[in-house]
Amino acid sequence: MNYQNTLAFAQEQDQQDPLRYFKERFYAPQVNKQDAIYFCGNSLGLQPKSAQMYIDNEMYKWANLAVEGHFKGNEPWFNYHELLAGGAARVVGAKPEEVVIMNQLTVNLHLMLVSFYRPEGKRYKIITEAGAFPSDQYALETQTRFHGYNPDEAVIELAPREGEHTLRTEDILQSIKDNAEELALVMMGGINYYTGQVFDMEAITKAGHEAGAVVGFDLAHAAGNIPVKLHDWDVDFAVWCTYKYLNSGPGGTSGVFVHERHANNPDLPRFAGWWGHDAKERFKMRKGFMPMPGAEGWQVSNGQILPMAVHRASLEIFDEAGIENMRLKSEKLTGYLEYLIDDVHAGNEVMEMITPRDPKARGAQISILVKKDAKLLFNKLMEAGIIVDYREPNVIRVAPTPLYNSFEEVYRFSEILHECLQK
Template sequence: MNPYRYSLAYAQELDRDDHLRRFRNRFYFPKVNGHEVIYFCGNSLGLQPKAAKDYIEEDLKIWAEQAVDGHFDSPKPWFTVHKRGKEALAHILGAKEEEVVAMNSLTANLHALMVSFYRPKGKRTKILTEAGAFPSDMYLLESQVKYHGLSPEQTIVEIKPRAGEHSLRTEDILAAIRQEGEELACVMMAGLQYYTGQLFDMEQITKAAHEQGAVVGFDLAHAVGNCPLELHSWGVDFAAWCSYKYLNSGPGNVGGIFVHERHANNAQLPRFAGWWGHNESQRFNMEKGFQPMSGADGWQMSNGNVLGMSAHQASLDIFLEAGMPKLREKSLLLTGFLEYLIREISGDSGMLEIITPADQEQRGCQLSLLIHKGGKAVFDDFYKNGIVGDWRNPNVIRIAPTPLYNSYEDVYRFAKVLEQSLSKFT
């Protein structure tokens, strides 16, 4: 029996019982036509934590009063700014602190990691990824393959859903890995597919690839801060992410990387070295001879953007306080409620189709709605009525109720707007 009900009183009852509801007041909500929006676009840009200003101003004050001395002689020395977020990142990613570090940006980080982990040799050259990957990943893989003098068409293996299906079956991914066998050098794919919202079984994918002698990396842009991750225990070799989506650290802000501890001190792994990846105890000796830091820190190239890191930390501290298990618990209920209402309202109208897996274990916050009638006019109508979602060509609206700051009443109010839109476009 379905536990959900389509009523405002029921939504408000769920909100009263929500142990995470206090976090909603720690974020700013934008307005449309003078009214606070229902913000379901954390999968594209997370809301601003109200504390971000205070965190940034603290470092601005140090800059104003101490200038260069802020690097070493301030309450929060900038020299170690990259260490501030390690506890939270380790919690969010299911990793050890030495395996994670905030640095650079997503695609730059993936390129740096591919330099180390994509090492085509002999017949072992192929990279396996999902078809329809985010463009940055497509371009990344194409350029990496060309850098090694190989053909993208012959080297990059893209797995597509079966005919008539929108999601990839785990069994098909594993079969593709086994089929490539000794020719497979690397699996590099999304942890959560940006368009469909499908969460991949990273544990099984990693195990299958390792059995074939390949390395495994994930783009976690849409998974980090959204879905439960256990990168260390799954044995993932490397991963990278951005922090401006579910991690709410601000537009274009710092990314991050994970490198499994078994690679922490592997001198055989080539890398693009930089000053901040060098042994910090000897960094200011200013000498030749790169000596990488242990763990993920050894892949750093430049010192951190302090003001960006400050905004990042404002959100990371909220994640530590809330805890990923509790966030996941609410996320399942919140998105489950959304799915129930969409199906109740749309019925057999033929207007839309949910292409995100119905299995909760195969998704995060996001539901992707394939629009069959009305096209972008439906999305525009949502916006006019105070719903901020995300349009993706050719005909998908992504809706992502985020457990840190969205409420069950938000979901109910969205349903009322959907009901109104259905009457216009069917």
């Protein structure tokens, strides 16, 4: 695409954008009594205007039915989670029976590790990316300690080559091969939260299985961001949050994927709870856990109805927009942002883009390493009505998301960035 650093070009792209009307379906935050340019969907997505209606429906049932809302009225709470399975499955490329919405991300990660990190003999090591999101680091650290291992020995962290910011796929695959005899698990992010790099999940899964290991992914920054095909890629398990690109509210509920070859295995170790027990037998209150078929068998507690209601509103928008359509626009938006950053950056040595240049190798995010006064630049952008986020020690993450961001907003950002750098 031949980009141009002009407002007219940006506005023309917006006129040609088939997703442009979705922006009206979200509330925009205010800065200085004006709509902000919100490039922070990688931390918290905007609120769908339809979310209030879905919450009000459940509040009405609570007010008028109370406990009977579990079984009476439209869409009883007893099986409310089933309303989300189809939409969630389409987001992550799974069968509906392979996904369940429950709990929160790190809780679900621990539940998955109970089942899928089964160290035995010399096969006890885990491969992950260096600098993974802290929750993943802490989960792997404490899980290995729980099994009696030293995490410094058990967890292999893959770092980029010297002088580079992102991992090469060939280095990941080679490390899996080199550690094959001791490897129990490969557990990585689908997209690295810091650099925005998309990992080749299909190739990593294949290599992990060839090495005799289980393979899982944290899709916190991938679900709702890029097309994912968990079932076809033969991934063993995955977890994700819903409050980032899936726009389902602060501290929103989480999703779990368990491949069908595991999902119907009642002998697979797990930490059981009431809601994962056979629904037909659940209220008989008897001893002896009998898991629900599919991913539902990993449920521990009854559903979080209000967060699920918000997520339902968001999933309907995703079904309407289509993840492939969103990805096509996303690649154009980040391509335009990259072009404009390069244009602004010309002639100075203040910034470096650490996100992959290949649009296929990144999500809806450009991470800018600022070599001087990074926090000051971040503060200036925020004061000017540009909501981005800052990650220590000196990275500003800019995430134009296709559902509610425009080419004109990307252009306006570049103008303000230039003005801030001039100052």
